[in-house]
Amino acid sequence: EVQLVESGGGLVQPGGSLRLSCAGSGFIFSDYWMHWVRQVPGEGLVWVARVKGDGIEVNYDDSVKGRFTISRDNARNTVDLQMNSLRVDDTAVYFCVKGGTTYSYLLEWGQGTLVAVSS
């Protein structure tokens, strides 16, 4: 059974940093694309970033480019999202999502971790 467990959320001041982590199990982690998707409670889903299985190819939404960095450690089966220069509008629940192998479909979702940016 695939499991994705996010951690690292919390309250941070505007301009601050936070690092989210997602631990994957139940599949060959290094074979799969991984994504981060966020959602302001009560609103829609917003794709944030993806990283290929080998960790080399990454892509970002324009709203986070230059501020967020996605990375993975295939030895530990984790994918991280380093978030810098946080803004109030980054406040959201952040979901870790397992993709496909060749194609980065959005396949299986974690339970999410809440990031609140506020002074």
Next chain:
Amino acid sequence: QTVVTQEPSFSVSPGGTVTLTCGLSSGSVSTRNYPNWCQQISGQSPRTLIYNTNTRASGVPDRFSGSILGNKAALTITGAQADDESDYFCALYMRGGTWVFGGGTKLTVL
């Protein structure tokens, strides 16, 4: 900026059939956008129903189906049930390696 469009709301009678659509503000949706459909019941994490236009995710009943209808992606629910009442989001893959979600459709079963 590419905008993915969905009906804000839809209603269907129990046992009925409903088709939700997913379009682009400019241009047509094709299989190269690998349309992805997710269901989110209130208070829960999203669950993927359909990926790559028409492939059902593991465990998804066959009353959920995906297709391309005209210039849009479509999710059809056949024989709607009360527990299908939820939000449905589509996501499209864009050239450049990014994904964009639509605003979601709130489906009411009544």
